[in-house]
Amino acid sequence: MKTRSLILLVGAITLAAATALVARALMRPPPPVTIIKEVEAPAAPNQRVLTSSRTLVPGDFIDGAALSWQELSSDAVRVDHLTAIGESARRQLERELYGATLRRPVAAGVPLTRDALVYAGEPGFLAAVLTPGMRAVSIPTNVVASNAGLVNAGDRVDVILSLNRDALSPPTDTPNSTYAALAAQTIVHDVRVLALNSSTASIAPTANDSSEDQPANGRSGNRANASTRASYESITLEVTPAAAEQLALAREVGALQVALRSVRDHDDAASADPSALAELARSSREVTRIGDTTSIFNGITNHTQRPITVKTYQGAQQGQQIFGDAP
Incomplete structure (x- = not known):
C-alpha cells in the first residue's frame, strides 16, 4: 500500500474516532445543577x-x-x-x-x-430580716424568764427589768430594809423576737406539707420540733438603737424577763382611742415597788426594835449596857 494511501486511511480513522467522541459528548445529558439552600438551625427548646x-x-x-x-x-x-x-x-x-x-x-x-x-439558720439571714434602722440585741434568759421556752422567734414581747435582792445594799440599818428597794419596770415594749439562742427557724413561715413531701434539706420542717420545748440562755430582740442601749445597761443592774404579747395587740392598737393608748403607755412606764405588790412588808422597815441589855463585868464591878434604845 502506498504511503499516501496509508496516511489517508489513518487520518480517516482518527477523524471518525474524533467525530464519534464529539457526537457522544453532545448526546450525553448535562449534569444536574446543585442548588444550595440555607436551612435555619432548629430553635433551642x-x-x-x-x-x-x-x-x-x-x-x-x-x-x-x-x-x-x-x-x-x-x-x-x-x-x-x-x-x-x-x-x-x-x-x-x-x-x-x-x-x-x-x-x-x-x-x-x-x-x-x-x-x-x-434561709433560716444560714449566715446573713438575721441581717436580712432585720427591719431597716433597727438593731438586734441579745439578753440573757432562763427557763422562767423565757416563759418556759414557750416564746418563739417571731413573737412580740415586753422586757421587764427587776432589781436583784441579793445585789442590793440595805439603804438603812433597819432589818429587812433591802426589800423596800425592790422594784420592777417594763423598759421595752412590743418588740419582735428574732432568735432563741442561735435558732431563727420559727421566724420564717413554713409550708404545710405532709412528711413525705418535705424536702431533703429539711428547711421547711419546724413542726417536728413543736412538741419539744427547750430552755434558752439568750433571746435576741429587734429594738431601736436607744432601746439597745437601755437593755445593755439594764442587764448589768438586774434581771430581765420577757412578757409575751397577744397577736391581736396590733389590731387593737390600730382601732383604739389615742388618749387610751397614751394612758396605757404612761402606766406601763411606772415603777412597781414591793409595796405595790404585797403588804406583807408594810411597817417592817419602821418597826421599833426592842432594846437589848448586855451585862458587863469588870473585876468586882458589875454594870449593864443597853443597845437599840431610842435616843
Whole structure:
C-alpha cells in the first residue's frame, strides 16, 4: 500500500474516532445543577425559669404568691437560675424556697438565683430580716424568764427589768430594809423576737406539707420540733438603737424577763382611742415597788426594835449596857 494511501486511511480513522467522541459528548445529558439552600438551625427548646411575681426586698418571705414561672429560651437560661422539668419538680422547688428571704432586692419578673436567697439558720439571714434602722440585741434568759421556752422567734414581747435582792445594799440599818428597794419596770415594749439562742427557724413561715413531701434539706420542717420545748440562755430582740442601749445597761443592774404579747395587740392598737393608748403607755412606764405588790412588808422597815441589855463585868464591878434604845 502506498504511503499516501496509508496516511489517508489513518487520518480517516482518527477523524471518525474524533467525530464519534464529539457526537457522544453532545448526546450525553448535562449534569444536574446543585442548588444550595440555607436551612435555619432548629430553635433551642424553651425552659421554665422561676421568677418573682412582685418586687421582693430583704425581709420579705417567699411564699406561693411571690413566685411565678416564665418560659425562656435555653440560650437565655443561666447556670444559677432556678429551673425544673415537670409539674411535680416545680412544686417541689417551690416548697424548698418557702420561708426563704432575699439578700438583695429583686424586681418583679426577674429570675431568682441561688445566691440571692438566704434561709433560716444560714449566715446573713438575721441581717436580712432585720427591719431597716433597727438593731438586734441579745439578753440573757432562763427557763422562767423565757416563759418556759414557750416564746418563739417571731413573737412580740415586753422586757421587764427587776432589781436583784441579793445585789442590793440595805439603804438603812433597819432589818429587812433591802426589800423596800425592790422594784420592777417594763423598759421595752412590743418588740419582735428574732432568735432563741442561735435558732431563727420559727421566724420564717413554713409550708404545710405532709412528711413525705418535705424536702431533703429539711428547711421547711419546724413542726417536728413543736412538741419539744427547750430552755434558752439568750433571746435576741429587734429594738431601736436607744432601746439597745437601755437593755445593755439594764442587764448589768438586774434581771430581765420577757412578757409575751397577744397577736391581736396590733389590731387593737390600730382601732383604739389615742388618749387610751397614751394612758396605757404612761402606766406601763411606772415603777412597781414591793409595796405595790404585797403588804406583807408594810411597817417592817419602821418597826421599833426592842432594846437589848448586855451585862458587863469588870473585876468586882458589875454594870449593864443597853443597845437599840431610842435616843
